[in-house]
Amino acid sequence: MSKLIASAAIRGSHHIYNKTYRMLLETIRDKGEDYVFEFPDTAYYLPMIYAITGRAARTLKDMKDVLDENKGLLHEAPSEHLWKPYLGECLDAGMLTLFAEEIYMALRYIQGLEPAVDPETGYVYNGFITDTIQRYLGIQLVDGTMPGFVAVIGAAPDDDTAVRIIRELQEKNILIFLSSHVNGNSVTKQLMRKGIELGWDTRIVPVGPDTEHTIYPLNWSIRASTIFGGYKGGDFKRNLKYTKDRVFAFALVLGELDDMKWANGAGAINMGYPAICDTDVPVIHPTGVTIYEEVDKEFDHSKIVQKAIEVRGLKIIVEKPPIPVAYGPAFEGERIRKEDTFIEFGGQRTPAFELVRTRELNEVEDGKVLIVGDNWQELYEKGGQMPLGIVIDVAGRKMQKDFESIIERKIHHNTNEGQGIWHMGQRDVNWVRISNAAKQAGFTLEHIGLIHTTMTRKRFHAIVDKAQVTIYTNEADVLRIRQEARTAYNERDQRLGSLTDESVETFYSCLLCQSFAPSHVCVISPERLGLCGAYNWLDGKAAYELDPTGGNQPIQKGESLDTKYGRYSGVDEYLKKASGGAVETLNLYTIMENPMTSCGCFECIVAIIPEANGVMVVQRGHTGMTPIGMKFSTLAGTVGGGAQTPGFMGIGVNFINSKKFLTGDGGIKRIAWMTKSLKERVGDLFKQRALEAGVPDLLDKIADETICEDSEKLLEYLSSIGHPVLEMDPII
Amino acid sequence: MNKIIKMADPIAEKLAEWAAENSCETIFDRAARMKPCPIGMEGACCRMCHMGPCRLVGRNEEKLKGICGADIDVVVARNFLRMVSGGTAAHSDHARDLVFTLLSVARGETKDFQIRDKRKLLSVAMAMGINHPVIAELLSDNRATEGDYDPAPWEVARVTEKEILEIAELVALKHLEQFGQQTGELIYLKRAPKGTYDRWEKYNLKPRGVDREITEAMHRTTMGVDQDVNSLMEHVLRVGLVDGWGGCLVASDISDILFGIAEPVRSKGNLAVLKDNEVNIIIHGHEPALANVIVDIHTDPEIVAYAKSKGAQGINLAGMCCTANEILVRRGVPSAGSFLEQELAIMTGIVDAMVVDVQCIQPAVIDASKRFHTKVVTTSYKAHLTGAVHIEFDEHEARDVAVRVVKLAIDNYANRTGKGMSISDLGSDLKAAAPENAVVGFSREYFSYMQGGTFRRSFRPLNDAIMAGRVRGTAGVAACHHPGTVGASMQRYLIQELVKNDFFVVVAGCAGHAAVQMGYATPETAFIHSGPGMREVCEATGMPPVMHIGACVDTARVLMIRTLMATTGGLSPEMSGMPSIAFAPEWWSEKALAIGTYFVASGSTVIFGGESPVKASKQVTDIIENKWQNTVGAAFFFEPDPEKMLQKGIEWVDMRREQLGLPKYQPGRFKKERKLMDMADRRAIDKAKAHIGI
Numbered sequence A: 001m002s003k004l005i006a007s008a009a010i011r012g013s014h015h016i017y018n019k020t021y022r023m024l025l026e027t028i029r030d031k032g033e034d035y036v037f038e039f040p041d042t043a044y045y046l047p048m049i050y051a052i053t054g055r056a057a058r059t060l061k062d063m064k065d066v067l068d069e070n071k072g073l074l075h076e077a078p079s080e081h082l083w084k085p086y087l088g089e090c091l092d093a094g095m096l097t098l099f100a101e102e103i104y105m106a107l108r109y110i111q112g113l114e115p116a117v118d119p120e121t122g123y124v125y126n127g128f129i130t131d132t133i134q135r136y137l138g139i140q141l142v143d144g145t146m147p148g149f150v151a152v153i154g155a156a157p158d159d160d161t162a163v164r165i166i167r168e169l170q171e172k173n174i175l176i177f178l179s180s181h182v183n184g185n186s187v188t189k190q191l192m193r194k195g196i197e198l199g200w201d202t203r204i205v206p207v208g209p210d211t212e213h214t215i216y217p218l219n220w221s222i223r224a225s226t227i228f229g230g231y232k233g234g235d236f237k238r239n240l241k242y243t244k245d246r247v248f249a250f251a252l253v254l255g256e257l258d259d260m261k262w263a264n265g266a267g268a269i270n271m272g273y274p275a276i277c278d279t280d281v282p283v284i285h286p287t288g289v290t291i292y293e294e295v296d297k298e299f300d301h302s303k304i305v306q307k308a309i310e311v312r313g314l315k316i317i318v319e320k321p322p323i324p325v326a327y328g329p330a331f332e333g334e335r336i337r338k339e340d341t342f343i344e345f346g347g348q349r350t351p352a353f354e355l356v357r358t359r360e361l362n363e364v365e366d367g368k369v370l371i372v373g374d375n376w377q378e379l380y381e382k383g384g385q386m387p388l389g390i391v392i393d394v395a396g397r398k399m400q401k402d403f404e405s406i407i408e409r410k411i412h413h414n415t416n417e418g419q420g421i422w423h424m425g426q427r428d429v430n431w432v433r434i435s436n437a438a439k440q441a442g443f444t445l446e447h448i449g450l451i452h453t454t455m456t457r458k459r460f461h462a463i464v465d466k467a468q469v470t471i472y473t474n475e476a477d478v479l480r481i482r483q484e485a486r487t488a489y490n491e492r493d494q495r496l497g498s499l500t501d502e503s504v505e506t507f508y509s510c511l512l513c514q515s516f517a518p519s520h521v522c523v524i525s526p527e528r529l530g531l532c533g534a535y536n537w538l539d540g541k542a543a544y545e546l547d548p549t550g551g552n553q554p555i556q557k558g559e560s561l562d563t564k565y566g567r568y569s570g571v572d573e574y575l576k577k578a579s580g581g582a583v584e585t586l587n588l589y590t591i592m593e594n595p596m597t598s599c600g601c602f603e604c605i606v607a608i609i610p611e612a613n614g615v616m617v618v619q620r621g622h623t624g625m626t627p628i629g630m631k632f633s634t635l636a637g638t639v640g641g642g643a644q645t646p647g648f649m650g651i652g653v654n655f656i657n658s659k660k661f662l663t664g665d666g667g668i669k670r671i672a673w674m675t676k677s678l679k680e681r682v683g684d685l686f687k688q689r690a691l692e693a694g695v696p697d698l699l700d701k702i703a704d705e706t707i708c709e710d711s712e713k714l715l716e717y718l719s720s721i722g723h724p725v726l727e728m729d730p731i732i
Numbered sequence B: 001m002n003k004i005i006k007m008a009d010p011i012a013e014k015l016a017e018w019a020a021e022n023s024c025e026t027i028f029d030r031a032a033r034m035k036p037c038p039i040g041m042e043g044a045c046c047r048m049c050h051m052g053p054c055r056l057v058g059r060n061e062e063k064l065k066g067i068c069g070a071d072i073d074v075v076v077a078r079n080f081l082r083m084v085s086g087g088t089a090a091h092s093d094h095a096r097d098l099v100f101t102l103l104s105v106a107r108g109e110t111k112d113f114q115i116r117d118k119r120k121l122l123s124v125a126m127a128m129g130i131n132h133p134v135i136a137e138l139l140s141d142n143r144a145t146e147g148d149y150d151p152a153p154w155e156v157a158r159v160t161e162k163e164i165l166e167i168a169e170l171v172a173l174k175h176l177e178q179f180g181q182q183t184g185e186l187i188y189l190k191r192a193p194k195g196t197y198d199r200w201e202k203y204n205l206k207p208r209g210v211d212r213e214i215t216e217a218m219h220r221t222t223m224g225v226d227q228d229v230n231s232l233m234e235h236v237l238r239v240g241l242v243d244g245w246g247g248c249l250v251a252s253d254i255s256d257i258l259f260g261i262a263e264p265v266r267s268k269g270n271l272a273v274l275k276d277n278e279v280n281i282i283i284h285g286h287e288p289a290l291a292n293v294i295v296d297i298h299t300d301p302e303i304v305a306y307a308k309s310k311g312a313q314g315i316n317l318a319g320m321c322c323t324a325n326e327i328l329v330r331r332g333v334p335s336a337g338s339f340l341e342q343e344l345a346i347m348t349g350i351v352d353a354m355v356v357d358v359q360c361i362q363p364a365v366i367d368a369s370k371r372f373h374t375k376v377v378t379t380s381y382k383a384h385l386t387g388a389v390h391i392e393f394d395e396h397e398a399r400d401v402a403v404r405v406v407k408l409a410i411d412n413y414a415n416r417t418g419k420g421m422s423i424s425d426l427g428s429d430l431k432a433a434a435p436e437n438a439v440v441g442f443s444r445e446y447f448s449y450m451q452g453g454t455f456r457r458s459f460r461p462l463n464d465a466i467m468a469g470r471v472r473g474t475a476g477v478a479a480c481h482h483p484g485t486v487g488a489s490m491q492r493y494l495i496q497e498l499v500k501n502d503f504f505v506v507v508a509g510c511a512g513h514a515a516v517q518m519g520y521a522t523p524e525t526a527f528i529h530s531g532p533g534m535r536e537v538c539e540a541t542g543m544p545p546v547m548h549i550g551a552c553v554d555t556a557r558v559l560m561i562r563t564l565m566a567t568t569g570g571l572s573p574e575m576s577g578m579p580s581i582a583f584a585p586e587w588w589s590e591k592a593l594a595i596g597t598y599f600v601a602s603g604s605t606v607i608f609g610g611e612s613p614v615k616a617s618k619q620v621t622d623i624i625e626n627k628w629q630n631t632v633g634a635a636f637f638f639e640p641d642p643e644k645m646l647q648k649g650i651e652w653v654d655m656r657r658e659q660l661g662l663p664k665y666q667p668g669r670f671k672k673e674r675k676l677m678d679m680a681d682r683r684a685i686d687k688a689k690a691h692i693g694i
Helices: A002-031 A047-053 A060-069 A087-110 A131-136 A138-143 A159-171 A187-193 A211-221 A223-229 A236-246 A259-270 A304-312 A376-382 A401-416 A436-440 A445-459 A475-498 A537-546 A569-578 A632-639 A653-657 A676-692 A711-721 B010-021 B027-033 B072-106 B118-128 B133-139 B153-158 B161-180 B187-191 B194-202 B210-221 B229-259 B288-297 B301-309 B321-331 B339-346 B364-371 B395-413 B444-450 B460-468 B486-500 B510-517 B525-529 B532-541 B553-568 B590-601 B618-631 B642-659 B679-683
Strands: A149-154 A175-179 A204-206 A249-254 A275-277 A295-297 A341-346 A352-358 A369-372 A384-386 A388-395 A421-424 A431-435 A466-472 A506-510 A522-524 A554-556 A560-562 A604-609 A614-619 A648-651 A671-674 B265-267 B279-285 B315-320 B335-337 B351-356 B375-378 B438-440 B473-477 B503-508 B546-550 B580-584 B606-608 B636-638
Touching: A002 A060, A002 A087, A002 A259, A002 B532, A047 A060, A047 A087, A047 A211, A047 A223, A047 A236, A060 A087, A060 B153, A087 A211, A087 A259, A087 B444, A087 B532, A131 A138, A131 A223, A131 A632, A149 A159, A149 A211, A149 A259, A159 A175, A159 A187, A159 A249, A159 A304, A175 A187, A175 A211, A211 A223, A211 A259, A223 A236, A223 A632, A249 A259, A249 A304, A259 A275, A275 A304, A341 A352, A341 A436, A352 A401, A352 A475, A369 A445, A376 A384, A376 A445, A388 A401, A388 A445, A388 A475, A401 A421, A401 A445, A401 A475, A401 A537, A431 A436, A445 A466, A466 A475, A506 A537, A506 A569, A522 A537, A522 A569, A554 A569, A560 A569, A604 A632, A614 A632, A614 A676, A632 A648, A648 A653, A653 A676, A671 A676, A671 A711, B010 B339, B072 B161, B072 B210, B072 B229, B072 B288, B072 B395, B072 B553, B072 B590, B072 B618, B118 B133, B118 B153, B118 B161, B118 B187, B118 B229, B118 B444, B133 B161, B161 B187, B161 B210, B161 B229, B187 B194, B187 B229, B187 B553, B194 B553, B210 B229, B229 B288, B229 B321, B229 B553, B229 B590, B229 B618, B265 B321, B279 B288, B279 B321, B279 B395, B288 B315, B288 B321, B288 B351, B288 B395, B301 B315, B301 B395, B315 B321, B315 B339, B315 B395, B321 B335, B321 B510, B321 B546, B321 B553, B335 B339, B335 B510, B339 B351, B339 B364, B351 B364, B351 B395, B364 B375, B375 B395, B438 B510, B438 B546, B444 B553, B460 B473, B460 B503, B460 B532, B460 B553, B473 B486, B473 B510, B473 B553, B473 B642, B486 B503, B486 B510, B486 B525, B486 B642, B503 B510, B503 B532, B503 B553, B510 B546, B525 B532, B546 B553, B553 B590, B580 B590, B580 B642, B590 B606, B590 B636, B606 B642, B618 B636
Parallel strands: A149 A175, A149 A249, A175 A204, A249 A275, A275 A295, A341 A384, A352 A388, A369 A466, A614 A671, B279 B315, B279 B351, B315 B335, B351 B375, B473 B503, B473 B580, B503 B546, B580 B606, B606 B636
Antiparallel strands: A341 A431, A388 A466, A421 A431, A506 A522, A506 A554, A604 A614, A604 A648, B265 B438
16 A cells, blocks of 8 residues: 555655765765855756755755755654555655755765766766756657656566567657666666667666666756746746646656655656556555556556556657668667678768659659669678669649758658668768668668658658659669759759748747747747757748648738848737737847747857857857856756847857848847857858858857857957957947 | 433443433433424524514414514524624634734734744735735745645745744734724635635625624614515625634634644544543633643643642643644644533543633533532633633733643642542443544645645645546535434434545534544544545545544635635636535534535535524525525535435535536546647647646
8 A cells, every 4th residue: 555655755765864964964074065066067056956945056055954944854654553644745755855865966976976887887877967968859859759758767577678668668769767776787787788779879878876866867857847947946836747747757667666766756756757667566546646647557568668658648659660670769869880780871982862852643653662773682682882862752732842851851860760770961961871680680772762651651741642762772873863863952952042031921930849838939930940950941831731730830920010120010919829928029130139039949049248249159068168157058047938038049050150140230240259169060151151241251250168268358359359249339 | 222322422421321320410411301492493483672572483474474574584584694693703703812812922912822833824924915025025926826825844934033923913913904894805705716706796795894794784683674585695695704704714724823734643532531640621612722822831840740749640631622623633632522522521520620711611511510529610701601710811921821720720639529430430441442543633734735745735636536536525524513413423424424435524623523433533444434436545645534624613724625626627616616515414503504604605515404494484495595506606405314414415516526527426436538648739738628637
């Protein structure tokens, strides 16, 4: 019965609380109570403690205060007879366990014990999960390619079962965190023994060897609420409602449970995350704290994943082509090393290309895969290298030429999602590898075609009625048709170049993020792509055709109310409605007045540097300081959550090269500082824009982190090099 | 010969038998002698003036008129309004005294009381919108309140003592203002769900001020004023709302602030709690103030030493009636019993003092005490009793008063005569009943906490359980203990059947004593007697299937429980739509009618036992049973047959379930629609209906 769970969780909370307290006092003795600690790359201090209590714990003294202030969450375990109610007390114990574990891990970081290292294999666990990962995964969290998370706790009964469970989770696109152990054995070790690739690329992330490490995925997931939800630290009701309603996480507990596992389970239940165990545990079926069952059990390992998904209330649509290897976004990040490669195509080794063409309905035979090449089967069987031309012919009543590039961009994902199939690049600089393992599983060239016929139809079902694939393997054919392809690429680029905000009547909204950031609305115009960098105007247009009631809606831009700042009557009307009144008006081309809001998964942040009369641009993942005295992670904390913050704005990288970049504020000449990596990425096109702006050497005049990381030095540099920003009108 | 059982509790029954054998008269003897007046019982006797009194009996209804011409409907309605007003006066006056105590604390005029529950003070101040910077900050948008206004522990800790006292003074003054307020509306009305509030507004039922509505009721009912049955019955609802939202809820809130909110405690209840070798003090009546100070001081080493110097081993406190409930649910002090056990307690011969304040004190205790050594001590300036010792309570010197009372009891210990049926005369099986036998003390705050802890507290799990059919509905059993009923059998029967039928049951007042004595206030009960759904719920939370929420004034906690059920969503947006029912099977007090009326006026149907006090008027009966359903959405039923009461209650709840579109209740079959969410569903979460469990 649940009294057992409550008793165990309450005992666990006492254990971790006392252990942490002792360790904290020792650390204070060593370092002094003013010693400052930060987890790597987060703007949220000790994120769980911050989200729940609002306390920004920075020093050891702060941590001690947290433990002291929350001592009231320690309760007595229920008595044998005439017990008092225990559920509230059990959940308190769970939350206190998370607070204590967070401090415990901070102390381990201070002592250099984190991220944990496996003493036998030297494997380095992930440790604390950064804000950047959250933002980086942003679009995948909202577009359904990463619909849920699981914390797999403990160890499966044997290595093969561990692999089967993990593969099933991967195929269902679920992000996997591993922690804890059963008598020293753990799923992490089981997978390592089986040679399974671990890490973010394969979506299998071992965070640490002990149960206490489970805090990492938990204090990572609560940040979804502060980052995307925009809820404040201390607003524990909204933060926990957010995780319950919007973060589809759950625990799979394999093997026996002890007090600490139950205590973590009770912590997770506070967040709305249920636990499914493979042992004979007491179940808690009444609902309300979690949406469905709180604790359930399933002894059959072939059913446990499905059961867990249902208990969490998660709908997973798996689209899989008929191929002999596993398939799903989890396999996208998998690498295939040279020695594991059976055969490869393109990549400067052989000629290759990929092209999507629009055809009439009667010209396409749906599902057909045609392979054109001499002895192609024989050559394939030999392995090594081969030329490869992939032509996807599509037809459909609603198909438009503009959509070709969208469909073509998906070739990368279509291919990469196959286990043992790898893809890089695009158009005529593509590169494909097939691994030995995939070959052994029976993967052939034909399957490449099948992947594209199936997935193109599935992904673009409303546009593409028929899809047919032709694969060319003769070098002469590939070279010949590559010419045709290059003409098509050129035409497309010219068409895209001619698309301006003035030349269209319709912009598109992107509300995909509203599953995570309920009040944020992206407005995507031809010259301003979404801030996540993943959706441009054409994507929006195609997505609307695909699903007219979906996350991308047309916005009739209406009358231009302010040409300089880019304000349109239709956009304002739409925004008022779609943001639920949170945003009244928007200027597309300025950062200073009613700028675009952000969900939280922006690629870059633009922020003004008042002293420099200009702006700086920093991309996510940059961990260094910036001239305005804030790191990216801190800066990001002020921009997300669907609020307009004049002077700060999230953008996609490619917007920097748009002719509309901050035109209201003076355009790219305003950029005083930009990270080196961004300077490299914007490259030649930026130089072109600089030329148009009359400052051909602008890119060199823009400071970066190798030149300065503070505003004083920045000003010195700008004046020494004669940056045009100093001559411009005041930005404020 | 069939024996008539007076008390279901075996110890009380033994005492009742002993009393009969030893010619000690008790309430049971008087009840047997004094048959109720059949005219007055139905509400047909008019004593509003001295032209009569007029008794409106006879077959020819048209001719049923008083001397002035008042017809039976007007007579019945006026009588009913006066009873409800009497009860309302009692509860609101109780609240007023507590508010004065709070004011004294806030102004530093007494050291004997403190603000024990700062969180409750802040929460009440937030609900009242008290004008203070701390409250403004707590109410700002930084934090969701979701209608419960409970600040987090660290938010409470940040408020200074000075600020607490400032806020306490503002709260007390605001509440005092409510009593004498002449226009506007009671401040607490806005705490109700909007749908419920809107009905009050629509039908012009909002009380303006506490005293004004009660005074007006007396005026309306005096000869020659309000002589329209509909107009009179409308005022019944208005006065009822005063009782709930201006009296009981205020009393409950202020008691929580001064003495702490109720949280589950283990305790025991029946006459076996009295101890042979200790000074037994019974605290009887309704107000918690002096009682709490006596609890504070009775373990004081000096006092204990004094008791020992008089030959006693210690001091044993026991509550009785609703004071018992006050100190039982907040302090865990054992309860000796209900209203019906006051004389029986004295007949043990070992009660050294019975300290009383107001309400439900039978004058008969004086007669009983005369045969033994017991001193009856009255403590309220407004409740004197001939033959009692009077030591007047004053909140400014509460401790001194308490010390005098306790010392008087200690001094009286030596005077025990050996008469009476002492506890040592009970058989060993009955003495075994003395260990702790109940888990009691459930406040609105603890209910929320019980369902999700500090951080996820809510009523979501209860609403979910009702929607899924684990819980059929919520039910309250409250009010008095009637001498005419065999051994609390109606209360016991209803509690037992409701538990069996998967109801979430709360008890208060003397019904609370019944639940404790019958052993249903234990968590183990769920595994023996509960239906399959409640058993799962009890197992998940650890709660007993019957939850004791306190004294009869604390019945008002149900108002807030239902409000939170409404605001939580998934059931009805207003109180009247809930699958809920309340019973007062053994009522006799005017206070019970007042409580029943505020329940109905707030949308909660009640079923009272016994004969209807409005039976003589078909029109009044039609108003309370039917017409009120159209205005306030609830009905007031009187039903003497306990089986029919149960049936009617269950039918009412099932009807509400059906109206809400909930699955038909089937024991052991729980249906929760499992909606698996894809990304589009998630984007629509804010627009989604609450019934998918969000």
